[in-house]
Amino acid sequence: MDLKAYLKQKAALVDEAIMRYLPAPDTMPAKLHQAMRYSVMAGGKRVRPVLMLAACAAVGGNEKNALPAACAMEMIHTYSLIHDDLPAMDDDDFRRGRPTNHKVYGEATAILAGDALLTEAFILLSDARINSDVPPEVLLRVCSTIARCAGSMGMVGGQVVDMESEGKEIDFPTLEYIHTHKTGALILAAIQSGALIGGADEKTFDALKRYGGAVGLAFQVADDILDVVGDSQALGKSAGRDHARGKNTYPALIGLDASRSRARDLVNVAHQAIEPLGEAAEPLRAIASYIIERET
Amino acid sequence: MDLKAYLKQKAALVDEAIMRYLPAPDTMPAKLHQAMRYSVMAGGKRVRPVLMLAACAAVGGNEKNALPAACAMEMIHTYSLIHDDLPAMDDDDFRRGRPTNHKVYGEATAILAGDALLTEAFILLSDARINSDVPPEVLLRVCSTIARCAGSMGMVGGQVVDMESEGKEIDFPTLEYIHTHKTGALILAAIQSGALIGGADEKTFDALKRYGGAVGLAFQVADDILDVVGDSQALGKSAGRDHARGKNTYPALIGLDASRSRARDLVNVAHQAIEPLGEAAEPLRAIASYIIERET
Numbered sequence: 001m002d003l004k005a006y007l008k009q010k011a012a013l014v015d016e017a018i019m020r021y022l023p024a025p026d027t028m029p030a031k032l033h034q035a036m037r038y039s040v041m042a043g044g045k046r047v048r049p050v051l052m053l054a055a056c057a058a059v060g061g062n063e064k065n066a067l068p069a070a071c072a073m074e075m076i077h078t079y080s081l082i083h084d085d086l087p088a089m090d091d092d093d094f095r096r097g098r099p100t101n102h103k104v105y106g107e108a109t110a111i112l113a114g115d116a117l118l119t120e121a122f123i124l125l126s127d128a129r130i131n132s133d134v135p136p137e138v139l140l141r142v143c144s145t146i147a148r149c150a151g152s153m154g155m156v157g158g159q160v161v162d163m164e165s166e167g168k169e170i171d172f173p174t175l176e177y178i179h180t181h182k183t184g185a186l187i188l189a190a191i192q193s194g195a196l197i198g199g200a201d202e203k204t205f206d207a208l209k210r211y212g213g214a215v216g217l218a219f220q221v222a223d224d225i226l227d228v229v230g231d232s233q234a235l236g237k238s239a240g241r242d243h244a245r246g247k248n249t250y251p252a253l254i255g256l257d258a259s260r261s262r263a264r265d266l267v268n269v270a271h272q273a274i275e276p277l278g279e280a281a282e283p284l285r286a287i288a289s290y291i292i293e294r295e296t
Numbered sequence: 297m298d299l300k301a302y303l304k305q306k307a308a309l310v311d312e313a314i315m316r317y318l319p320a321p322d323t324m325p326a327k328l329h330q331a332m333r334y335s336v337m338a339g340g341k342r343v344r345p346v347l348m349l350a351a352c353a354a355v356g357g358n359e360k361n362a363l364p365a366a367c368a369m370e371m372i373h374t375y376s377l378i379h380d381d382l383p384a385m386d387d388d389d390f391r392r393g394r395p396t397n398h399k400v401y402g403e404a405t406a407i408l409a410g411d412a413l414l415t416e417a418f419i420l421l422s423d424a425r426i427n428s429d430v431p432p433e434v435l436l437r438v439c440s441t442i443a444r445c446a447g448s449m450g451m452v453g454g455q456v457v458d459m460e461s462e463g464k465e466i467d468f469p470t471l472e473y474i475h476t477h478k479t480g481a482l483i484l485a486a487i488q489s490g491a492l493i494g495g496a497d498e499k500t501f502d503a504l505k506r507y508g509g510a511v512g513l514a515f516q517v518a519d520d521i522l523d524v525v526g527d528s529q530a531l532g533k534s535a536g537r538d539h540a541r542g543k544n545t546y547p548a549l550i551g552l553d554a555s556r557s558r559a560r561d562l563v564n565v566a567h568q569a570i571e572p573l574g575e576a577a578e579p580l581r582a583i584a585s586y587i588i589e590r591e592t
Contacts, residue, residue, distance in 0.1 A: 023448055029456040032448050083411060088403035107384035108459055111407065112452050115379060115414065119447035122418045126439035136432040143422035143439065151415035152319055152328050156408050160325040163404055177324070
């Protein structure tokens with residue numbers, strides 16, 4: 001399949017919907033709504049939303065039904081980036097080649113824009129009219145899945161342990177905790193949500209859960225590798241930056257070759273998990289392969 | 297009725313439940329979960345949760361069914377205080393006589409503890425098992441109501457306009473915008489959620505919505521008044537502090553007497569709105585009266 005065209009088309013679908021769902025930029029308070037839009041439209045690849053649409057379609061669901069939840073997922077991802085970049089956290093001035101939210105709108109507004117995006121995600125997830133083709137009990141389970149994966153025992157938990165570990169030597173289980181939580185949890189939530197909205201039976205849901213867990217971790221391992229071998233310009237950030245600031249990465253802990261082999265193993269696990277799904281899961285397979293082949 | 301005993305009893309109910317719902321303090325990452333608990337247990341009066349339980353009971357519902365949502369509401373309120381106190385925002389070192397979250401746990405952890413509490417609220421709101429006596433479509437509507445009231449067109453919106461207005465002269469509509477959004481929105485959401493969980497019919501729901509709108513605004517007007525005339529020690533913060541930092545308050549804009557009369561008017565509106573509810577709404581009436589009589 002032509003993955004590049006697929007990703008482009010689905011990302012465009014997400015972009016169009018997310019613009020529609022976000023409050024208009026002149027809605028009071030205008031500065032807040034502009035700050036929210038600034039980061040949402042900062043050129044993300046929409047990995048999580050596209051995975052959700054693909055998972056929904058893979059189980060025979062209508063991907064349109066997953067669009068609001070997919071946009072909610074991207075809002076949560078964006079809020080986490082805004083807060084990560086704050087001076088008290090990673091203190092980053094640039095992301096994807098553009099000034100970070102707090103550099104443009106100030107620190108206070110950036111904190112609040114993050115808070116508002118996280119909240120907006122749950123507005124979208126709980127709106128019965130926007131999600132009229134999803135049964136309320138399914139929507140509630142999606143909401144619960146996403147909240148758990150984003151919270152203190154999911155993404156935020158991973159972020160805290162990552163922060164605490166900076167500049168320290170950590171063991172492998174701690175590194176896997178950071179990666180499965182900080183990055184993996186939201187990717188897993190995207191896959192699970194797509195499966196739920198698509199109406200997957202329990203067996204298929206479990207298969208996709210295995211896929212999501214493997215792909216989520218593989219994604220972060222590949223990111224760590226790219227930080228070492230990638231091209232700064234293509235990445236839109238300084239390669240080697242993680243290493244320079246004492247971030248714990250796979251290559252730093254187990255070396256580049258072992259990291260590559262770990263990423264390959266994870267992608268194999270992902271492929272095996274969804275083997276029974278046949279043709280409809282082709283995009284999910286292609287995305288998993290792409291993770292270890294990508295250069296940005 | 298003995299309002300003091302009522303408030304104490306209901307607050308104890310909320311305290312017990314919220315301790316049960318929050319992840320244990322030794323759950324990894326322990327520092328994050330301790331930071332979350334630190335601020336949740338910092339001696340809040342549980343105004344919003346108690347209002348939610350009272351609204352639920354006022355329409356004939358079982359207040360126990362509203363406990364998870366009531367705790368979620370308090371988590372959202374607590375997250376907003378943690379973020380408000382940050383150096384980039386109000387830069388407060390103390391709240392209710394104790395060091396603020398970032399003074400104890402550091403700025404990064406405080407930001408993330410706020411993020412996690414906001415997320416935890418939606419974990420609680422969307423958990424079908426914890427809320428097994430509330431129909432999914434009602435729970436979804438509660439989730440939606442709370443999210444809207446907490447978001448960019450609710451509490452966070454009010455916070456942004458408040459911040460932008462600091463040290464500036466603003467007009468009365470802007471001041472009412474700040475107060476109805478920053479403080480009023482969550483109180484309104486608490487009342488609406490209690491009514492929904494209690495199974496209110498549309499007419500009763502609308503009456504309680506009017507009550508919630510009036511009480512929410514009255515609460516902040518009374519707070520502004522207390523900042524001028526209150527006793528610092530009883531308040532657990534410096535009286536006159538709002539004025540000193542150029543915060544826009546009712547007394548500053550329309551004077552103390554007009555502010556008091558505005559608060560009284562609002563409480564009358566609240567009383568009138570719930571007149572048809574009879575005996576079951578007695579706690580709601582007493583709470584509305586208490587707002588303009590309280591000294592802390």
